[in-house]
Amino acid sequence: MDGTAILPATGRPAPSRPLLSVQDLTVQFGTRAGTITAVDRVSLDVAEGETLAVLGETGSGKSALAQALMGLVPGPAGRVVSGRINYDGTDLLARPRSYTRRLCGTELAMVFQDPLSSLNPVLRVGVQIGELFRRRRGASRAEARRKAIELMERVGIPAAARRVDDYPHQFSGGMRQRVMIAMALALRPRLLIADEPTTALDVTVQAQIMQLLADLKAEHRMSLILISHDLGLVAGVADRVMLMYAGRVVETGELREVYQTLAHPYTRGLMASIPGLAGPRERLTPITGSPPDLLRLPSGCRFRPRCGFATEACRASQPDLLPVPTGPESHRAACHHAEEVVADGRSG
Amino acid sequence: MDGSAAGMPQVTDDGPAAGPDDLPPPAGRTRGRPGGLRIVCSLLVVACFVVAAVIGPILLKYDPVATNLGFRLKPPGTRLPDGSLAVFGTDQVGQDVLAQMMQGARVSITVGVATLLLAGFIGVTVGVLAGYFGGWVDAVLMRLADIQLTFPSILLAIFIASILGPSVVNLVIVLSIANWVTFARVTRSQVLGIKRRDFVDATRTLGARTWHLMTRTILPSCTAPIVVVATVVLGHVILAEASLSFLGLGSPASTPSWGVTIANGRDYLSNAWWISTIPGIGLAVLVISFGVLGDALRDRFDPRMTSL
Amino acid sequence: MAGPADPLLSVRDLYTSFPIRSAFLRREVGRVQAVSGVSFELAAGRTLGVVGESGSGKTTLARTIIGLERPESGRVVFDGRDLPDLSGAELRRARRQIQMIFQDPYAALNPRLTVAQIISEAWAIHPGVVPRGRWTAEVKDLLARVGLNPDHADRYPHQFSGGQRQRVGIARALALRPRLVICDEAVSALDVSVQAQVLNLLVDLQADLGLTYLFIAHDLSVVRHISDEVVVMYLGKVVETGTVAQMFTAPVHPYTQALLSAVPVPRPWAAPHRQQVVLAGDIPSPMSPPSGCRFRTRCWKAQQQCAAAEPALVDRLAGHRSACHFPELPARARTAAVVRP
Known part of the structure; x- marks a missing residue:
C-alpha cells in the first residue's frame, strides 16, 4: 500500500512527539452517483506551536480533512473510512464522537470561512x-x-x-x-484549525486577520492548521505546507523549501498561475484542463491528464509520497518524476 | 454561492469537472428524486377521475330530467330494469348515482381547470407586473390582493349568483376572483427573487426589452412554484365548487355536479346513505390526491417554499 | 463619430446613488453615494483596471456604465456619444457594443437554457447581427474561440x-461583437489555476478582436497582469490613477500603498524591500462617509486638514494622479517609510 509513510514532525529540533498525528485518513462521501473519496490516505503531523498550511483548490479534499479532524464529517453521507487521528497520544477515531466533542474548545478549536x-x-x-x-x-x-x-x-x-x-x-x-x-x-485550545478564514474578506482586512492569527499563535504557543487555496496568503505564517490534489497529498515539507524547490508539477503549475506583483509581465503558464471528477478518477497519478511530465509510468501506478531526491528528508512529493521536475525548475 | 449549503461535502461543489474535451456525459436527470412514489400514486388517482369524467358519461348515459320512481333509493349493487348494474345505487328519483357522479366529475373538473386557467392568468400577470416593476404598481396591485383576501368568497358567490343567477360560467368567475391572489403572491415573490439574479442582469446587458425579460427570462424560472400552487389550488377549487353547489349557489340543479348530488342526498341520509356519502368520498379522494401531489411537487421542485 | 485621438469610453464626473428606505412604509430617508464624482478615459484596445475593496463603488461604476443603474449626474461618453442622452433604438445599438462578464459563473447563466440558447439569445434580441440560419455555426465558432468543445453546445x-461556465459567459x-467588455471580478471566483487560464484567454481575445477592457477586480496582482492603466477607488472616489508601471512601482496614495502591501506574495523572502502596511479598521459605511478625505479614518498620515477639506485628484507626474493632502513625490515613494500602525 502506498502513501503510508509517516512524516517526521519537522526538520527543527523536534519535540518528543507531535501534538496531532494523522495516519492514512480516508474520508468518503456517498452521493447518488456513487461514492467519492474526498480524502484518500492522508497522513500529517503537527508539532506543538507549529503552523501547517493545507493548500488545495476546490475539490482537493482540504475542507473534508478539516471536518474529519474536528469530528464534523456530515453523516450519513460522509464518513471516515479508515485511518487514525492521534491527538496528544489518543486516537480520536477509536473513541466515541463525544470524546472529540469534549476536546473541542479546550484542546481543539476551529474557525470557519463564513463567520456569519x-x-x-x-x-x-x-x-x-x-x-x-x-x-x-x-x-x-x-x-x-x-x-x-x-x-x-x-x-x-x-x-x-x-x-x-x-x-x-x-x-x-x-x-x-x-x-x-x-x-x-x-x-485556550492547543490546536486551532482555520478553514479559509479570510476568503470572504477584503485584502486589507485579510492582512489584519493573518497578522492577528500569527500574533496569537506566537503568544499562546498554539499549533495551527491553516487551510487555504492561496499559496501567498500562508507564506508569511506557516512553517510547513501540505498540498492536496483530488484527495491526495501531492507535496509536503518546510514551506520555504517547498516554495523554492517545487518538486511536483501541480505545485509548480499553481505557482506559475499566480501573476507577480513585480518583475516583467509575462504570459501566465497555467495548468491545462480542470481538476478531475472524483467519480471518474484517471488511472495512476491523478494529475496525469494535466501534467506535462506524464509518461507511461504515471498511467500505470499512483506515485508514493517520497522524499525529494535532492532535498531534505522532510520535503516529499508524490511524483514519479520529482527529480526531473526539480532539475527542470532549476535550469528554467 | 448557493452550493455552499451546510452539510454539503465540499468535493461535490465543483460538480462534473474534467478537461474541456472530456466532459462526463450529461448527469443530473438520473439521480433519484424526492416524492416519486407520492407523485405517481396521486397522479394515478387523478387520472382515474379524469378518464371517468371523459369516458364515463359516454358509456353510461345520464339524463338529468329522467326519473324512474320505481327504482328510487336502491342500495349499491342493485340491478336496474334495463339490465345494468347500479354499482353505487340509485338516488331519490331512481337515477344511477355512478352515472351522476361521472357526469358530475365532468362539471367539477371543467370548472376546476377553467378556474385554474383564468385565476392563473390573472394572478401570474399581476404577480409578474408587481414583482418586476415594484414601486406604485406593486403597491396598488398587492393592496388589491389584500382587499380580495379580506372578502369572503362565499359572500361574493351569493352576491354574484343573486345578480347573474347560478351558472357554470358564473361559478368559474366567482372561483377565479377568489383564487387569483395565491398565484399573484407566489409569482410576485418568485419574480422579486429572480429579477436580481445575475443571469437576468446578463440578459439585460444584451439589450433585452422589458417584455423579453419578463416573458422569456423571468417567467420560465417561476414555473415550478406556479405549477405547485396550481395543483393545490385545483383541489381547493373543486372543493369550493362542490360547497357552492351544495348551497345552491354554484352549478344549477340541471347540472349534476357533486355538490348538487350530495345536497340532494342530504334528506335521505338515514335510509339511503350512499347518495351523499359515495360522491362525498369521491370528492375527498380527489381533493386529497391534489393535496398530496402538490406537496410532493413542492418537495421536488422547491423544498424551501413555505408560502402555502 | 469619434476621431482616432478620442477615447472609446470617457466617464466624466459620474455620480450614482441608491435610496436608503425606512423599514416603515419604505420611504426614502437618505441616499448612499456609491459612486461620487468619478472621471476617467479609456482608449480603444486598452485595458483599464479598477481596484478597491468591497464598498469602494467599483461594481456600481461598472453597472452604471453598462446601464444596469441610472447615474444621478455625470456623463458616460461611448464612442463620442453620451449614453444617458440616447434613447430607444439608438441606445440599444450603442449598448450592443458594451458587454459584461460577471463575477459568479454559477449565477450568471440561466440554468434553464442550454449553452447554445444562452449565447444565441443575444441574436434573438438584436435581429440582424447574425441571421438565424447561421446561429448554430456561430455558436460553435464562439465556443471554440473561448476554448470549449463546440459539441457541448446543447449542454x-x-x-x-x-x-468552463466562465468561458460560456465570455462567449455570450x-x-x-462588442468593442468594450466590462469584466466585473471576472476571475475572482475561480481557482487559481483556472483563473490563469481565463486571464490568458482574455489577453488572447483582446489581441485577436481588438477589444477594450474595463477590468474590475480586488486582486492587485491580477490587475497588474492585465491592465495598461489603473484606477484605485475608495468609498466611491478615485484616490489614485496612472499607468501600471507608475502605480505598482511607485504608488503615491497611502491607500494604494496599503493595498499593495496587503497582497499576499508566495515568496515574501524574495522581496525584502516590500512595505509592510497593515491598515487598521474597516472601510467606513458609504452611508456616512467621513468628512474631508474619505480615507483619513484609516490613514497614518491624517492631519486636521484631511478632515476639513477633500483633496483633489492632482497630477503628480506624467498623468500619475492622486488625491491626497500629503502626497509623496512619485520618485521618492519607492523608499517610503515602513509603517505598521
Whole structure:
C-alpha cells in the first residue's frame, strides 16, 4: 500500500512527539452517483506551536480533512473510512464522537470561512463568547461577560465594552471573523484549525486577520492548521505546507523549501498561475484542463491528464509520497518524476 | 454561492469537472428524486377521475330530467330494469348515482381547470407586473390582493349568483376572483427573487426589452412554484365548487355536479346513505390526491417554499 | 463619430446613488453615494483596471456604465456619444457594443437554457447581427474561440465546471461583437489555476478582436497582469490613477500603498524591500462617509486638514494622479517609510 509513510514532525529540533498525528485518513462521501473519496490516505503531523498550511483548490479534499479532524464529517453521507487521528497520544477515531466533542474548545478549536453563518444571529456576541465560559468553566454571568470583553479586546475589536452587546449582523465581515477567532480561542485550545478564514474578506482586512492569527499563535504557543487555496496568503505564517490534489497529498515539507524547490508539477503549475506583483509581465503558464471528477478518477497519478511530465509510468501506478531526491528528508512529493521536475525548475 | 449549503461535502461543489474535451456525459436527470412514489400514486388517482369524467358519461348515459320512481333509493349493487348494474345505487328519483357522479366529475373538473386557467392568468400577470416593476404598481396591485383576501368568497358567490343567477360560467368567475391572489403572491415573490439574479442582469446587458425579460427570462424560472400552487389550488377549487353547489349557489340543479348530488342526498341520509356519502368520498379522494401531489411537487421542485 | 485621438469610453464626473428606505412604509430617508464624482478615459484596445475593496463603488461604476443603474449626474461618453442622452433604438445599438462578464459563473447563466440558447439569445434580441440560419455555426465558432468543445453546445450550465461556465459567459459577452467588455471580478471566483487560464484567454481575445477592457477586480496582482492603466477607488472616489508601471512601482496614495502591501506574495523572502502596511479598521459605511478625505479614518498620515477639506485628484507626474493632502513625490515613494500602525 502506498502513501503510508509517516512524516517526521519537522526538520527543527523536534519535540518528543507531535501534538496531532494523522495516519492514512480516508474520508468518503456517498452521493447518488456513487461514492467519492474526498480524502484518500492522508497522513500529517503537527508539532506543538507549529503552523501547517493545507493548500488545495476546490475539490482537493482540504475542507473534508478539516471536518474529519474536528469530528464534523456530515453523516450519513460522509464518513471516515479508515485511518487514525492521534491527538496528544489518543486516537480520536477509536473513541466515541463525544470524546472529540469534549476536546473541542479546550484542546481543539476551529474557525470557519463564513463567520456569519457560524454565529447565532439572535444572540448578542458577548453572550455567545461568554457562553463558553459559563458552560465549560462554570463562570458566572458577570464573569463571562468580563471575559468576553477581554477576549474581544485581545482580537482587536474596537470599543469592545460597548460592542459586546451587539448582534452579529451589526459587525463587518472582518470584525465577525475576529469574533469567531475570539470564540475559538476563549478556552485556550492547543490546536486551532482555520478553514479559509479570510476568503470572504477584503485584502486589507485579510492582512489584519493573518497578522492577528500569527500574533496569537506566537503568544499562546498554539499549533495551527491553516487551510487555504492561496499559496501567498500562508507564506508569511506557516512553517510547513501540505498540498492536496483530488484527495491526495501531492507535496509536503518546510514551506520555504517547498516554495523554492517545487518538486511536483501541480505545485509548480499553481505557482506559475499566480501573476507577480513585480518583475516583467509575462504570459501566465497555467495548468491545462480542470481538476478531475472524483467519480471518474484517471488511472495512476491523478494529475496525469494535466501534467506535462506524464509518461507511461504515471498511467500505470499512483506515485508514493517520497522524499525529494535532492532535498531534505522532510520535503516529499508524490511524483514519479520529482527529480526531473526539480532539475527542470532549476535550469528554467 | 448557493452550493455552499451546510452539510454539503465540499468535493461535490465543483460538480462534473474534467478537461474541456472530456466532459462526463450529461448527469443530473438520473439521480433519484424526492416524492416519486407520492407523485405517481396521486397522479394515478387523478387520472382515474379524469378518464371517468371523459369516458364515463359516454358509456353510461345520464339524463338529468329522467326519473324512474320505481327504482328510487336502491342500495349499491342493485340491478336496474334495463339490465345494468347500479354499482353505487340509485338516488331519490331512481337515477344511477355512478352515472351522476361521472357526469358530475365532468362539471367539477371543467370548472376546476377553467378556474385554474383564468385565476392563473390573472394572478401570474399581476404577480409578474408587481414583482418586476415594484414601486406604485406593486403597491396598488398587492393592496388589491389584500382587499380580495379580506372578502369572503362565499359572500361574493351569493352576491354574484343573486345578480347573474347560478351558472357554470358564473361559478368559474366567482372561483377565479377568489383564487387569483395565491398565484399573484407566489409569482410576485418568485419574480422579486429572480429579477436580481445575475443571469437576468446578463440578459439585460444584451439589450433585452422589458417584455423579453419578463416573458422569456423571468417567467420560465417561476414555473415550478406556479405549477405547485396550481395543483393545490385545483383541489381547493373543486372543493369550493362542490360547497357552492351544495348551497345552491354554484352549478344549477340541471347540472349534476357533486355538490348538487350530495345536497340532494342530504334528506335521505338515514335510509339511503350512499347518495351523499359515495360522491362525498369521491370528492375527498380527489381533493386529497391534489393535496398530496402538490406537496410532493413542492418537495421536488422547491423544498424551501413555505408560502402555502 | 469619434476621431482616432478620442477615447472609446470617457466617464466624466459620474455620480450614482441608491435610496436608503425606512423599514416603515419604505420611504426614502437618505441616499448612499456609491459612486461620487468619478472621471476617467479609456482608449480603444486598452485595458483599464479598477481596484478597491468591497464598498469602494467599483461594481456600481461598472453597472452604471453598462446601464444596469441610472447615474444621478455625470456623463458616460461611448464612442463620442453620451449614453444617458440616447434613447430607444439608438441606445440599444450603442449598448450592443458594451458587454459584461460577471463575477459568479454559477449565477450568471440561466440554468434553464442550454449553452447554445444562452449565447444565441443575444441574436434573438438584436435581429440582424447574425441571421438565424447561421446561429448554430456561430455558436460553435464562439465556443471554440473561448476554448470549449463546440459539441457541448446543447449542454446545460450545471454540466460544466466553474472555469468552463466562465468561458460560456465570455462567449455570450462576445456574441454581439462588442468593442468594450466590462469584466466585473471576472476571475475572482475561480481557482487559481483556472483563473490563469481565463486571464490568458482574455489577453488572447483582446489581441485577436481588438477589444477594450474595463477590468474590475480586488486582486492587485491580477490587475497588474492585465491592465495598461489603473484606477484605485475608495468609498466611491478615485484616490489614485496612472499607468501600471507608475502605480505598482511607485504608488503615491497611502491607500494604494496599503493595498499593495496587503497582497499576499508566495515568496515574501524574495522581496525584502516590500512595505509592510497593515491598515487598521474597516472601510467606513458609504452611508456616512467621513468628512474631508474619505480615507483619513484609516490613514497614518491624517492631519486636521484631511478632515476639513477633500483633496483633489492632482497630477503628480506624467498623468500619475492622486488625491491626497500629503502626497509623496512619485520618485521618492519607492523608499517610503515602513509603517505598521
